[in-house]
Structures are given as C-alpha cells and as structure tokens.
Amino acid sequence: MRAYLAYLSKRLVQFAVVVFVGINITYLVTHMTPINPVEQSISAATTYGATSPEAIEMMRQSLRQLYGLEGTPWEQYVAFWKRVLVGDFGPSLSAFPTPVSQLILRALPWTVGLLLVSTLLTWILGNLLGGLAGYYRNSRILKAFGVLSMGIHPIPYYVVAFVLLIIFGFLWPVLPISGGATMASDRSNTFAFALDVVVHSILPVLSLMAVGIGGWFMGMRALVSNIVTEDYVVYAELAGVKRGKILRSYVMRNALGPQVTGLALQLGAIFNGAIITEQVFGYPGVGSLLISAVHAGDYSLVLGITTVSIVAVSATVLLIDLLYPLIDPRVEAR
Amino acid sequence: MSTLRILRDLLRYNGEFAVGLMLVLIVLAVAGCSFFSPYPPMDVYVVPPDVPPSWEYPLGTTSRGQDVFWQLTFAIRNTLLFGIVVAALSRVISLLVGLISGYKGGWVDRILMSINDTFVVVPLFPILVLFYFIMRDEMTWAMLAIITALLGWAYDARLIRSIAMSLRTREFTRQAVFSGMSTGKIVFQEHLPFVLPIVFSTTMNNINWSIGIEVTLSVLGFTDINTPTIGGMIYWANQHTAMVSGIWWWITFPILLVIMLFIGLFLLAISMNEYIDPRSRLSRLGGQA
Numbered sequence: 001m002r003a004y005l006a007y008l009s010k011r012l013v014q015f016a017v018v019v020f021v022g023i024n025i026t027y028l029v030t031h032m033t034p035i036n037p038v039e040q041s042i043s044a045a046t047t048y049g050a051t052s053p054e055a056i057e058m059m060r061q062s063l064r065q066l067y068g069l070e071g072t073p074w075e076q077y078v079a080f081w082k083r084v085l086v087g088d089f090g091p092s093l094s095a096f097p098t099p100v101s102q103l104i105l106r107a108l109p110w111t112v113g114l115l116l117v118s119t120l121l122t123w124i125l126g127n128l129l130g131g132l133a134g135y136y137r138n139s140r141i142l143k144a145f146g147v148l149s150m151g152i153h154p155i156p157y158y159v160v161a162f163v164l165l166i167i168f169g170f171l172w173p174v175l176p177i178s179g180g181a182t183m184a185s186d187r188s189n190t191f192a193f194a195l196d197v198v199v200h201s202i203l204p205v206l207s208l209m210a211v212g213i214g215g216w217f218m219g220m221r222a223l224v225s226n227i228v229t230e231d232y233v234v235y236a237e238l239a240g241v242k243r244g245k246i247l248r249s250y251v252m253r254n255a256l257g258p259q260v261t262g263l264a265l266q267l268g269a270i271f272n273g274a275i276i277t278e279q280v281f282g283y284p285g286v287g288s289l290l291i292s293a294v295h296a297g298d299y300s301l302v303l304g305i306t307t308v309s310i311v312a313v314s315a316t317v318l319l320i321d322l323l324y325p326l327i328d329p330r331v332e333a334r
Numbered sequence: 335m336s337t338l339r340i341l342r343d344l345l346r347y348n349g350e351f352a353v354g355l356m357l358v359l360i361v362l363a364v365a366g367c368s369f370f371s372p373y374p375p376m377d378v379y380v381v382p383p384d385v386p387p388s389w390e391y392p393l394g395t396t397s398r399g400q401d402v403f404w405q406l407t408f409a410i411r412n413t414l415l416f417g418i419v420v421a422a423l424s425r426v427i428s429l430l431v432g433l434i435s436g437y438k439g440g441w442v443d444r445i446l447m448s449i450n451d452t453f454v455v456v457p458l459f460p461i462l463v464l465f466y467f468i469m470r471d472e473m474t475w476a477m478l479a480i481i482t483a484l485l486g487w488a489y490d491a492r493l494i495r496s497i498a499m500s501l502r503t504r505e506f507t508r509q510a511v512f513s514g515m516s517t518g519k520i521v522f523q524e525h526l527p528f529v530l531p532i533v534f535s536t537t538m539n540n541i542n543w544s545i546g547i548e549v550t551l552s553v554l555g556f557t558d559i560n561t562p563t564i565g566g567m568i569y570w571a572n573q574h575t576a577m578v579s580g581i582w583w584w585i586t587f588p589i590l591l592v593i594m595l596f597i598g599l600f601l602l603a604i605s606m607n608e609y610i611d612p613r614s615r616l617s618r619l620g621g622q623a
Contacts, residue, residue, distance in 0.1 A: 013448075014448060014451060017448045017449075017451075017452055018451065018452045018455050018456060021449060021452040021453075021456070022452060022456040022461075025456070025461060026461065026464065029461065029464055029465050029468060030464065030468055040470055150600075150604075151597055153600065154539075154542050154596040154597055154599070154600035155546075155593055155596050155597070156545075156546030156547075156549060156550060156596070157546075157550070158546070158549060158550040158553055159546075159549065159589060159592065159593065159596075162553075162568075162589070163589065166577060166585075170577060264455075265454050265455070265489075267455065268454065268455050268456055268457040268458065269457075271457045271459075272457055272458060272459035272460075275457075275459055275460070276459070276550055279554065290460060290463060291463075291554060294463055294466070294467050294556070299467070302463065302464055302467050303464065305460060306460040306461060306463075306464045309457050309460045310456055310457065310460075313455060313456070313457050314455055314456070317455050
C-alpha cells in the first residue's frame with residue numbers, strides 16, 4: 001500500500017507539472033507574441049466603413065479586458081490563472097451571450113464518445129493482432145495485415161480521413177459523411193436515435209482506427225517476438241502447456257505493460273487526430289468547435305478549448321497511470 | 335567507404351529500405367523539377383483552367399489556371415524543406431536534453447524529464463491553432479517551423495536519454511571522467527557518436543510528423559496560404575470545391591505524392607532501426623537471432 005501511495009504521489013506531481021507547463025505555454029503564446037491582438041481585431045472590424053474614434057476607443061477598452069491585457073504583467077498572469085482555475089472563460093463572442101464553458105460542455109460528450117470508442121477498439125484490435133502476428137510468425141494473413149497497417153500508419157489523420165471522405169462520399173456514397181446525427185431527427189425514439197449516432201460515427205471511427213492500429217500492431221509484434229525467445233516461454237512449451245495458454249498468460253500478459261504506458265504517451269497525439277477528424281466529417285465535437293471558433297475570431301472560445309483539452313488529456317493520462325498497477329503489479333514494488 | 339558498404343547491404347537484404355529509398359528519391363526528383371518550372375509559383379491564369387490530365391498538361395490544370403505538375407513541384411519542395419528544418423531544429427533540442435539528462439541523472443534528470451513528459455502528453459494541435467489565432471497574417475513559414483520544432487522534440491529526447499544512461503555506466507565514460515574531461519566534452523565528444531544512428535532514424539519520423547502538422551494546418555487555412563505547399567494546394571482545391579465540380583486531379587495528385595513521401599520516409603526509418611538493432615539484422619541475413 002505504501003509503495004502504491006508513493007507511486008500515486010509521483011503521478012499526481014507529474015499531472016500538476018503537465019497542467020502547469022501546458023497552461024503556461026498557452027499564456028506565453030497569447031501574451032508574448034509580438035502581435036497585438038487587440039489592434040488586429042480593431043483593424044479587422046474597421047476595414048469596412050468608417051467608425052467614430054470614441055467607438056473605437058470603447059472597443060479597444062473592452063477587447064483589452066477580454067484578452068486580459070489590463071494591469072502589470074504579474075496581475076495579468078494571476079488573472080489568467082484565476083480564470084483557468086475557475087473554468088470561467090467568459091461569454092463566447094461568436095455565440096454571444098452563451099458562456100464558453102457551456103459551449104464546450106455541449107461539444108465534449110461527442111468528442112469523448114468518439115475518442116473512447118475508437119481508441120479502445122484500435123488498442124485492443126491492434127494489440128491482439130500484433131500479439132498473434134508475433135507468435136505465429138508464418139501466418140500469411142497476419143503478414144499481409146502488417147504490411148497494410150504499416151503502409152497507412154505514417155499518413156497523418158487528415159489525409160486518411162479525407163481519402164475516406166472521398167471514397168464514401170463521392171465514389172460509393174453509402175455512409176453519412178457529415179454530422180453527428182441526422183439533422184432535425186426525432187430524438188424521442190431512443191433506439192433509432194442511438195442507431196443514427198452509431199451510423200454517423202462509423203467513418204470518423206474508421207479513419208481514427210486506420211491510422212492508429214499500425215502502431216499498436218507493430219509495437220506488440222516486436223514485444224511478443226522478443227518475449228517468445230525468453231527461457232520461461234521455451235520451458236512452458238517444452239512442458240507441454242497449450243499454445244493458446246502460453247500466448248495469453250505467458251506472452252501477451254507480459255507485453256501488455258509497455259503498451260498501456262504507450263497508450264498514455266500517445267493520448268495527446270490521438271486527441272489531436274480526433275480534432276482533425278471531427279473537422280473533416282463535420283462531427284459536432286470539440287474539434288469542430290475549435291476550428292469554427294478560429295474562423296469566427298472567437299478568442300475566449302479558442303482559449304477555453306485549448307485549456308480544457310490540456311487538462312482533460314492530462315487527467316486521462318493520470319487515470320491510465322493510476323490503473324496501471326492492476327496490469328503490472330510490479331510498479332508498486334519499484 | 336564503409337557508409338557505401340552499409341548502403342549496399344541495406345539495398346541487398348532489406349526490401350523496406352530499397353522501397354523507401356525509391357519513393358523518397360521520386361519525391362526528391364519531383365521537388366528538383368521546381369527549378370526548371372516555366373511559371374513562377376504564385377502566378378495564376380498562366381494556363382487554361384480546369385483542363386484534365388492530357389499530353390500537354392500531364393497532371394491537368396487547376397481552376398486558378400495553374401499547371402498542377404509545376405505547382406506540385408514547388409509545393410512538395412516547400413513542404414519537404416519545412417519538414418527538414420523542423421527536424422533539424424528539434425534534433426538539436428532533443429539531443430541537448432536527452433544527452434544531458436541521461437548523463438547527469440539525479441535532479442537534473444528528474445526536472446528535465448518532467449518537462450519532457452509534459453511535451454509528450456500535452457495536445458499540441460490546439461496550441462498550434464491558438465498560436466495561429468494570435469498571429470493571423472503575421473504567421474510566416476519560418477515562424478511556424480520554429481514553433482513546431484519547439485513543440486516536437488520530446489518523444490525522441492526520451493529515447494536519446496535512455497541510450498545516454500546506459501553509456502554513462504560504460505568503462506570509457508569512467509575513464510574520461512578520471513582523466514578530467516569536462517561534462518560537455520564527455521557528452522558531445524564521447525557519447526554523441528553512439529546516439530547518432532538512432533538520431534537519423536528519428537529524424538525521418540520527425541520529418542513525417544512535422545509535414546503532417548503542416549499539411550493539416552494549411553488545409554484548414556491556418557498557415558501562410560500564399561506559400562505553395564501540399565496542404566496549401568489542397569486548401570485552394572477545397573476553396574474551389576474541386577471534388578464536387580469533378581476536378582479530381584487537383585486533389586488526387588498532391589495527396590498521392592505526399593503519401594509516397596510519408597511511406598518512403600517511414601520505411602527508411604524502420605529499416606534503419608532494424609539495422610541498428612543487430613538481432614533483427616542477423617535474422618534478415620538468414621542467421622538465427
């Protein structure tokens with residue numbers, strides 16, 4: 001127990017560091033750039049048609065407050081952290097007066113659902129097939145799958161999603177290519193609505209899986225083919241333990257640890273991918289919200305989404321780390 | 335001479351290396367063609383618009399009156415250059431952090447690795463988007479390269495650190511310490527050569543990663559869209575709804591070319607990794623690992 005507490009506190013400190021550094025990067029990006037966002041917004045707003053100097057001055061005032069540029073740098077920094085800690089990013093500019101937090105909360109379930117389903121499916125399937133490929137090295141089907149997933153793996157999410165969109169949107173239009181559910185659908189019939197949501201999520205999930213699966217496959221295959229040469233596996237084989245059991249309890253179990261750690265490390269990248277995929281398929285999640293906020297010039301919304309994603313991703317990583325001893329009890333002893 | 339022999343062996347025994355090298359060479363050749371382009375990259379309406387691929391215009395022309403092939407040569411050159419600049423800059427950071435952290439250990443290691451893990455975990459895309467949001471029109475190509483490099487070093491620094499940690503316990507390091515070499519000299523004269531092979535293979539992956547970032551950001555219009563890049567080409571094609579109006583060649587060829595580059599670099603990276611790890615090299619040469 002004591003060892004677990006030590007492990008726990010170490011992870012918590014790391015979580016705090018991640019959030020602290022991440023939020024500070026956000027602060028630096030917004031405050032240390034040579035560009036004055038206030039003047040930029042004003043010049044953008046006054047390009048078309050003349051505006052009275054008083055109105056411009058008022059606009060400058062309110063924008064300065066909004067961007068948190070009032071007071072000394074230290075006061076600005078403290079004020080920034082206060083807003084982050086409370087989770088209050090003010091009202092959205094593009095959907096005035098809806099608070100930013102409300103907009104994000106509305107979009108978050110879509111992103112979380114998409115990420116959860118695709119990441120779990122990708123991870124489980126990739127590790128399973130990778131483990132099999134490492135153990136049964138001569139299987140033709142697994143080799144072919146390896147080549148295919150390796151070919152797709154280095155291509156970025158955007159390109160894969162875009163290619164899928166072209167295939168299923170223009171060449172063979174069988175799946176819905178946009179939105180999270182049919183527009184203005186009847187939501188009283190829960191089952192039909194759920195089915196609708198699932199059908200709409202097929203393409204985004206597929207594109208996330210297509211990119212992600214190769215990494216897990218190759219990692220697991222390499223781990224397993226190393227473990228297979230270990231003495232205890234050879235011993236178990238000689239002792240006549242069934243091959244299926246050797247693979248499950250002797251080989252895969254031991255290879256799982258690094259893959260869980262890998263999942264924690266990859267989560268940020270997977271989240272990036274989900275954001276982009278959402279944008280391609282018009283999925284109503286945080287990613288689409290972020291892109292439309294940029295196009296609408298909605299500063300508070302962009303800042304809010306960036307902060308929330310940093311906190312959410314690092315919290316999930318913390319969760320994976322805390323569950324890790326269940327898979328590999330040796331961490332506690334370390 | 336030995337480099338040539340390594341290359342020959344790789345070509346003979348490693349199919350992945352041969353395919354990867356071929357793909358990268360084709361992409362490089364296309365990029366090289368940009369120096370012979372009859373049109374300046376930014377000029378529009380130099381050829382009739384919307385001509386499908388034909389003998390005169392091998393890859394067709396765009397709705398903006400540009401020849402897709404010549405446009406593509408400029409685009410892939412800039413995209414490739416972006417990847418190389420980012421990879422070079424971020425290699426410097428990851429080498430510094432990895433080698434020092436691995437050699438020093440203790441507190442230095444712990445602090446550097448906490449920062450390192452932060453950069454691994456933090457979702458970079460929203461930060462890049464935020465950066466664009468603030469910079470807007472001031473966002474230049476070089477600026478984006480620097481900021482991407484500053485965000486993209488962490489994963490490889492950890493890898494380099496793990497090698498540096500094992501180097502620290504080797505005999506020659508102890509001898510260097512006893513003969514009074516300074517830390518900087520030990521790290522950069524004694525340890526650097528050992529990590530270089532792995533640095534080369536991470537470079538390929540980092541080029542891929544940064545090109546992916548560049549393509550994604552420019553497709554969304556979040557970069558300097560007036561520098562021709564692969565992402566920029568897709569952005570303009572989308573702006574003119576090329577897919578809907580049936581001008582498929584405007585989108586298909588940039589995507590095909592950049593996919594060739596991704597797969598080529600990736601194959602080079604993994605074949606180099608295998609070359610570095612002698613166990614898998616033996617099994618490839620027909621021996622038993």
